[in-house]
Amino acid sequence: GLVTAGLVVVGAGQAGFQVAASLREAGFAEPITLVGDEPDLPYQRPPLSKGYLAGRTDRQGLHLRAAGYFAEHGIVHRAETRAAGIDRDGTRLLLADGGVLPYGHLVLATGARNRPLPVPGAELEGVRQLRGLSDADALKGAIEAANRIVVVGAGFIGLEFAAVAAARGLSVTVVEAAGRPMARAVSGQTSEFFRRAHEALGVRFLFEAGVSAIEGAGGRVSGVRLSNGETLPADLVLVGIGVLPNQELAAQAGLAVADGIRVDAWLATADPAVSAIGDCARFPSPFATGVTPDGTVRIESVQNAIDQGRCLAARLAGRPAPYAALPWFWSDQGRHKLQIAGLGAPADASVPRGTGDAFSVFRFRDGRLSAVESVDRAGDHMIARRLLAAGTPLTPEQAADPGFDLKALAMGRP
Template identity: 80%
Template sequence: MSAAGTLIVGGGQAGFQVAASLREAGYADPVVLIGDEPGLPYQRPPLSKAYLAGKTDAEGLNLRPASYLAEHRIAHRPGTRAARIDRDARRLILADGESLPYDHLVLATGARNRDLPVPGADLAGVRQLRGLADADRLREAIGAAERVVVVGAGFIGLEFAAVAAAHGLAVTVIEAAARPMARAVSAETGAFFRAAHEGWGVRFAFSAGVTAIEGTDGRATGVRLAEGDVLPADLILVGIGVVPNAELAAEAGLAVADGVRVDAFLATEDPAISALGDCARFPSAFATGLGRDDTVRIESVQNAIDQGRCLAARLAGRPAPYGAVPWFWSDQGRHKLQIAGLAGPDDASVLRGSGDAFSVFRFRGGILRAVESVNRAADHMVARRLLAAGTPLTPEQAADPGLDLKALATARG
């Protein structure tokens, strides 16, 4: 009887990376990649930036051509939805009733956008951005819109706001927190990007709640705030975070808590099932002091790629715990934000640089935990090396403009 091989649920970056890395590692058994979207696996980060701005097309988003999947014997099944896991029989039941066997099941199910829980959120003109189909609808809507309201000043909301402003649209961003990207970056970095967006004509409403989407004849016309004001809009983008797609795991009896719980090797409590990417919550030394159990769920391309390689190595017989430095980026207008590590809202900040090019070094308990770099790519690369090596660095050293960070990182290495 031939091996059932590895079955991967999720055709995004994480799922594709596992499949590709399995073949690179010499894994010879069948590899099946199931995705609920049509088409080839593609990159999502450009959707809110280059794709919306018209700087790349849909084909340019593809991670690899169809020929790559065929040459590497990766059986790709797009437009296919998984419905249930039969753990006893080691079979995945699809929505159409088909049953697929597996030796190992990988859950790379990603996350979905959080819905705005107010009346009128389902009106025409209210959009979200998660996949290619969303981006296509937004590109069309931008061409017909005049007034845009963005609900949520996170990465996606601000990236979209920058694109909309560049198209000459009147843009207002509503944020429940007191500053942009409050959960992700320091006050210093947030203040810089607020000023940059305001310079592009974007208006902000901070510490503001949305109570309803107003509309006429089934189409949105404005956003009502908690204090009673209505912001007129013919296009509304909702970007208030995501929810991990963990229902498949939960219904199969696997541990779930804001993501599928996995160990340092990305394994669930079922030895035949692993999880990774946006849907997985895992232990991380970089999350020390951020939560009760030092686990984290990370939504980034870097995490998806590195976890894909780590998991593939284990399935190919070379297990090692996952310990990659988390890093992220956001392109907003002409400015590039790069983050290495994981910071908390109460972490201390030390600024290096000034003007349009600076870095903020974040310390927790006197230990360097993260670095936010704005238009300073060299700082970002050094920060990743410092964090990976655990190089001792005090706040006083970070504040010294004469300290050669690159030399410090090189000496430690």
């Protein structure tokens, strides 16, 4: 529908920026205000645990657009401004500084925050997390001064950080509750490859290990106590144990939340004047059948943030379409690139293709291809995206057969 009092977006990150930019591209002429609590221009997060942390990318390289873009496109970016409440009856956003912003349509693009480590000592100096640019800046300094690093959590961010730190010759131990790295996200084959790759960099893993406390001296971290009683000495601890969606604004305004702000296939909440996109949103996906009981998911990825921003912009510009984009993701760890198309877990078959150095794992659920993990096989990833998006039938036997022409299948040339 038409927006009369303008568009207000809470969260000036990847998704919030995208909906604004795509609306201007579509010729949307109403006022747009991006409200964000961070000080910087809207920026991309992936380099924070990769090139930026390693010193290969500078600050400007992170920005989604230079400052001039916003003025030229009539997008008001209010930095360091926190939204504190939604007055749905009055269609106004309430700001923490006491200000009020009327809206015609409100977009919640508030992202997610890191899950805190629920043990004593987690507040000690030297215990850090990585979400924003300010975290990355603090970590860059902390790495310089660190000797012994413990990473809690062998997820994507923990592993990317571990690879950067190990490449600098620092002692890095990764403590993980599950039995393998990235256990929730990838197949056993891919986990095993990355375990070895990190070990080759000098990273030590402790699996099926719990953290019971962070120990300190003089307010600073000195070690990580494990559930088995052992203490790992540490002067820097990076906690990467997953995220919590920033859904409180929606919940307080009476909108449905359940590990994410609930939206329909058009990314709308139950209030037609409020939508939610990106890391904070839980939505129905055609690719989530068998992934969750109700077929809804919440996805933390650049692809999802951008595609949902575009999808919502199309609706607000008068061309509504349900969100049905194929999920895809990447992670750079050391010299290896992992690319994932589709939603792989749970899987009932995981079929490898390729060599030990560069391979893909084709994952099947209920007899259908559900996801493809590619390690240093960008070609497979592009083919997989086509196959999955089109729903092209593929059997585990075909995937396993090195003579089977996957590219021809993806291109529709049998």
